[in-house]
Amino acid sequence: MKISNPIIKEAQAKMSKSEDALQRELGNIRAGRANASLLNRINVEYYGVDTPLNQMAQITVPEARVLLVTPYDKSSLKEVERAILASDLGISPANDGSAIRLVIPQLTEERRKELAKQVKAKAEDGKVAVRNIRRDMMEQLKKSEKDGDLNEDELHALEEQAQKVTDESIKNLEALADDKEKEVLEG
Structure with a gap:
């Protein structure tokens, strides 16, 4: 969808974020499968500096x-x-x-349901974040109309466009969540 209004463009970028x-x-969220992103938040003290693990080791x-x-520098293994x-x-x-092996344990059914809730x-x-962005976008559009930058018809058209952008973003969020939920429940 081609968007020309800067208010909607900015909101769409925020929704994408x-x-x-x-x-x-x-x-x-650990789904019972090995996934390198599980280690993204781990920092290792390497020569006195906290270094992200994925920058100092190959993770396969x-x-x-x-x-x-497999650390690039074998002396950092400990x-x-x-x-x-x-x-x-x-x-x-x-x-x-x-190298270091991490065996991901099989998840129990109870734990799977707990993760699905998460x-x-x-x-x-x-x-909620997307809806808040939508609300701010709508307020900006209405302010533009009050300031005389938009007429009533343009405002209505832009509000429809804003709703479409919002619906699309929410659909994307739901698709991401559905995929992860399937992954968690199937394991």
Whole structure:
């Protein structure tokens, strides 16, 4: 959809950022499968500096439920292991001297349902953010009409366009959440 109004363009960009944020949040929810994004928030103290793990090690998925972390600098293996243990992952690392294996445990049915609820809650937060962006956009459009920048017909057309942008963004959020929920429940 071609959008020319700067107010709607800006709102659409903000909604897109909300979708990206939801995708990142959902990536942090462990679904019983190995996913390198599980390690995105882990920092390792490397020569006195907190360094993101994914910048100092290669992270691969050799099997469906195994993550393999291979540090570029083998001398940092102990620090990497310590950082993983200190994180909130709840997975014990297995150090073989050159790499660290993380075996993702199978999720229980109860835990799957709990994670599915988390997915729904995060999706709802995303929808609330999009609705707030819509509300601000509508207020700006009405202010533009009051200021004489828009006539009533233009305002009506732009409000419809704003609603379409909002509906599309909410549909994208729901699709992200549905995919993650399926992943969590199937495991």
